[in-house]
Amino acid sequence: MDKIIKKCKVCPIGCELVITEDKSNPSGYTVEGNSCNRGRDFGIQEITEPSRVLTGRVLLKNGAMSRLPVKTTGVIPKDKVDECMKILNSTEAVAPIKRGELIIENILGLGVDVIAARKAK
Ligand code: SF4
Incomplete structure (x- = not known):
């Protein structure tokens, strides 16, 4: 399964997010490397609706x-x-x-x- 690596830009810590497609997850993705939920949301948004x-x-x-x-x-x-x-x-x-x-x-x-x-x- 492809992993996509993105730097979280929500706060200055800049966690490295590893985003993997995951059909068993309601969002369709699993995010790792985030230190908080904002990073998870950012990672999913970067894949689904980049802004x-x-x-x-x-x-x-x-x-x-x-x-x-x-x-x-x-x-x-x-x-x-x-x-x-x-x-x-x-x-x-x-x-x-x-x-x-x-x-x-x-x-x-x-x-x-x-x-x-x-x-x-
Ligand atoms: S995951 Fe949370 S702690 Fe890490 S950079 Fe994003 S907002 Fe900051």
């Missing part, structure tokens, strides 16, 4: 730095990541900006916002 919380940078005007780190408030399907990155790369924010401030509302109509990951003066 990501997206992080990136947008241009920052009027600030001490030229780019502002941003992140999405939820997961983005993997097949939409490139399109979202293009939008981030062509977005400009103007300082000052508070951490968590809305930068892009409902990106690509996915029901997920892009917010500032840090404050910028």
Whole structure:
């Protein structure tokens, strides 16, 4: 039976997950190597419906730095990541900006916002 190895990205520990197809399991998969249930859920989702919380940078005007780190408030399907990155790369924010401030509302109509990951003066 094929084993798929993925690094869990839910928290900074980064457990190495070994995901195996398992028809006897209600989810259809067995996950090993996870230290908690969030890792099991992440591993199964990576196989069945891959998605990501997206992080990136947008241009920052009027600030001490030229780019502002941003992140999405939820997961983005993997097949939409490139399109979202293009939008981030062509977005400009103007300082000052508070951490968590809305930068892009409902990106690509996915029901997920892009917010500032840090404050910028
Ligand atoms: S399995 Fe749990 S402890 Fe391990 S990286 Fe994922 S969330 Fe963190």
